Amino acid sequence: MVEIRYDVLGIGNAIVDVLATTEDSFLVEQDMAKGAMTLIDAERAEQLYAAMAAGTESSGGSAANTVAGVAALGRRACFVGKVADDQLGQVFAHDIRAVGVDFLSDPATGGAPTARCLINVTPDAMRTMNTFLGACVELGPEDVDEDQIAASAITYLEGYLWDPPGAKEAFMKAMGAARAADRKVALSLSDGFCVDRHREEFLDLVEHHVDILFANEDEIKSLYETDEFDTAMQAAREHCEIAALTRSEKGAVIVSGDEVHVIDAEPVARVVDTTGAGDIYAAGFLTGLAEGRGLRDCGHMAGIGAAEVISHMGARPEADLKALMKEKLS
Amino acid sequence: MVEIRYDVLGIGNAIVDVLATTEDSFLVEQDMAKGAMTLIDAERAEQLYAAMAAGTESSGGSAANTVAGVAALGRRACFVGKVADDQLGQVFAHDIRAVGVDFLSDPATGGAPTARCLINVTPDAMRTMNTFLGACVELGPEDVDEDQIAASAITYLEGYLWDPPGAKEAFMKAMGAARAADRKVALSLSDGFCVDRHREEFLDLVEHHVDILFANEDEIKSLYETDEFDTAMQAAREHCEIAALTRSEKGAVIVSGDEVHVIDAEPVARVVDTTGAGDIYAAGFLTGLAEGRGLRDCGHMAGIGAAEVISHMGARPEADLKALMKEKLS
Numbered sequence: 001m002v003e004i005r006y007d008v009l010g011i012g013n014a015i016v017d018v019l020a021t022t023e024d025s026f027l028v029e030q031d032m033a034k035g036a037m038t039l040i041d042a043e044r045a046e047q048l049y050a051a052m053a054a055g056t057e058s059s060g061g062s063a064a065n066t067v068a069g070v071a072a073l074g075r076r077a078c079f080v081g082k083v084a085d086d087q088l089g090q091v092f093a094h095d096i097r098a099v100g101v102d103f104l105s106d107p108a109t110g111g112a113p114t115a116r117c118l119i120n121v122t123p124d125a126m127r128t129m130n131t132f133l134g135a136c137v138e139l140g141p142e143d144v145d146e147d148q149i150a151a152s153a154i155t156y157l158e159g160y161l162w163d164p165p166g167a168k169e170a171f172m173k174a175m176g177a178a179r180a181a182d183r184k185v186a187l188s189l190s191d192g193f194c195v196d197r198h199r200e201e202f203l204d205l206v207e208h209h210v211d212i213l214f215a216n217e218d219e220i221k222s223l224y225e226t227d228e229f230d231t232a233m234q235a236a237r238e239h240c241e242i243a244a245l246t247r248s249e250k251g252a253v254i255v256s257g258d259e260v261h262v263i264d265a266e267p268v269a270r271v272v273d274t275t276g277a278g279d280i281y282a283a284g285f286l287t288g289l290a291e292g293r294g295l296r297d298c299g300h301m302a303g304i305g306a307a308e309v310i311s312h313m314g315a316r317p318e319a320d321l322k323a324l325m326k327e328k329l330s
Numbered sequence: 331m332v333e334i335r336y337d338v339l340g341i342g343n344a345i346v347d348v349l350a351t352t353e354d355s356f357l358v359e360q361d362m363a364k365g366a367m368t369l370i371d372a373e374r375a376e377q378l379y380a381a382m383a384a385g386t387e388s389s390g391g392s393a394a395n396t397v398a399g400v401a402a403l404g405r406r407a408c409f410v411g412k413v414a415d416d417q418l419g420q421v422f423a424h425d426i427r428a429v430g431v432d433f434l435s436d437p438a439t440g441g442a443p444t445a446r447c448l449i450n451v452t453p454d455a456m457r458t459m460n461t462f463l464g465a466c467v468e469l470g471p472e473d474v475d476e477d478q479i480a481a482s483a484i485t486y487l488e489g490y491l492w493d494p495p496g497a498k499e500a501f502m503k504a505m506g507a508a509r510a511a512d513r514k515v516a517l518s519l520s521d522g523f524c525v526d527r528h529r530e531e532f533l534d535l536v537e538h539h540v541d542i543l544f545a546n547e548d549e550i551k552s553l554y555e556t557d558e559f560d561t562a563m564q565a566a567r568e569h570c571e572i573a574a575l576t577r578s579e580k581g582a583v584i585v586s587g588d589e590v591h592v593i594d595a596e597p598v599a600r601v602v603d604t605t606g607a608g609d610i611y612a613a614g615f616l617t618g619l620a621e622g623r624g625l626r627d628c629g630h631m632a633g634i635g636a637a638e639v640i641s642h643m644g645a646r647p648e649a650d651l652k653a654l655m656k657e658k659l660s
Binding site: 099 | 382386426558
């Protein structure tokens with residue numbers, strides 16, 4: 001068996017976030033599905049950006065946020081994803097490397113620009129996302145190095161990868177390589193609408209291929225087409241080795257065989273922007289696993305990370321996560 | 331006399347800020363002048379960016395921040411400055427227009443990219459800036475429309491414009507047009523090192539051409555080559571119709587002929603990042619003038635704006651400035 005080089009290798013859409021605050025009326029005017037991630041084309045992206053308030057740009061992407069969190073927590077992480085050879089691509093590559101993640105994927109040239117996610121944050125701290133996938137459609141199986149996967153304890157995949165067809169192939173190749181090397185596969189279901197788009201295939205993944213599942217309440221209920229969280233939880237428990245199911249301010253439930261942990265949400269003085277909450281939750285959880293901790297501790301670390309990221313604008317942690325964990329876990 | 335179309339027309343370097351938090355040791359390693367704005371070339375910008383922590387991008391530029399503040403406060407504002415036809419240029423143009431500023435300057439094509447300012451914020455909230463001027467060197471007198479200047483009550487210029495030669499010519503043309511139309515000229519001295527670079531010419535401007543002068547303590551002392559704030563203040567008082575001299579936590583002194591106002595700093599719960607403090611100070615002050623207020627009120631509005639912008643990362647206000655003024659001035 002090859003030596004472990006990374007605790008977590010993440011594959012995801014490489015995205016720069018454009019964050020602005022807005023009122024709910026703007027979501028209505030723009031006919032947006034509040035709280036969701038909607039895919040948009042270049043023309044709609046231009047039109048929507050022109051209508052949006054002044055914002056700030058910061059590196060995002062679901063799995064990218066997660067591995068950035070894992071690296072910030074001191075574990076070895078790697079990212080596979082596709083930016084374009086442009087300014088926003090440079091920003092993305094800089095930020096993920098600056099936090100200590102190995103980012104080896106070559107940028108795409110001559111095609112669509114780096115993906116951006118237009119994020120409107122309403123006064124209730126809810127984020128509504130419109131994503132132009134841009135260069136992410138160039139990600140393909142050729143970007144997945146099976147040796148790297150084999151050298152990674154956990155391969156972490158985002159459900160969003162199923163939107164661009166080439167990325168889905170990359171996903172399947174990575175999953176196969178991880179299984180062949182007897183490594184763990186983790187999946188985040190990403191978004192309720194994303195689950196709607198790919199339910200049959202996601203069900204097959206969860207039933208047969210995924211060891212560690214991350215989902216929020218909406219997503220897991222959508223996956224199993226039930227209105228009852230408990231029903232969905234019981235199903236996930238049968239299918240995956242570990243399922244970490246988040247319920248916003250109600251905390252999270254972690255199930256693994258006969259083990260069940262109901263963990264309260266970390267208190268937050270003021271919730272400012274929920275962008276990235278699930279991503280950093282996963283980062284805390286996976287870091288806990290990498291450190292050999294029990295599930296309860298993993299869930300606690302996950303919640304501490306999520307609480308930090310929702311206390312400010314933007315999807316990447318601002319505080320020193322390592323110091324924060326040390327303080328809160330002691 | 332032509333009708334007033336803008337309360338404030340600002341001319342400045344059109345810059346996108348890259349903001350990251352860091353420790354003082356990084357400034358030492360990188361041999362930076364703490365608190366200052368240092369000009370850097372493309373190669374140094376690349377090297378420094380690679381060494382910097384993960385950051386966020388947001389529109390900046392001194393005069394641009396000021397007119398953005400004026401527009402946020404509900405007055406009519408216009409900006410003249412040069413971005414490139416690239417992604418960061420689109421970000422800059424979007425953000426300044428989104429806040430209500432008329433930005434009519436054509437982007438430069440085929441040359442250097444949009445300017446960026448690499449800003450490292452230390453734990454004491456001090457910002458240290460390294461600016462790659464990029465496309466700003468393309469700004470020239472041809473970008474200044476004399477009719478627009480004549481239709482602007484105040485033409486606001488940043489001292490930083492004296493760094494790129496073409497921008498200096500644009501500055502001189504705008505100042506001449508404003509004086510010919512019997513409009514006011516306002517100048518910000520920008521930075522102590524910038525004053526060092528151009529002291530003789532700045533002295534001539536202040537003595538003969540500028541109606542409203544903005545400077546912090548360092549800058550005004552550097553201009554008059556004195557260690558005594560009081561000496562510098564007396565000189566400025568003789569030379570300009572109005573001088574607004576800021577002293578960080580010691581507040582500000584506003585002098586105009588026989589009128590002197592010593593105004594305490596607004597209280598701030600926690601100073602996070604001083605980037606843009608002077609720019610939004612000027613925005614509040616100029617807005618007060620546009621509203622026909624007395625100097626004391628102008629100074630108060632200036633201080634309220636500055637206090638908002640130093641309470642968070644980034645140079646542009648996050649709060650609803652208009653609502654804030656209404657609350658604090660009542």
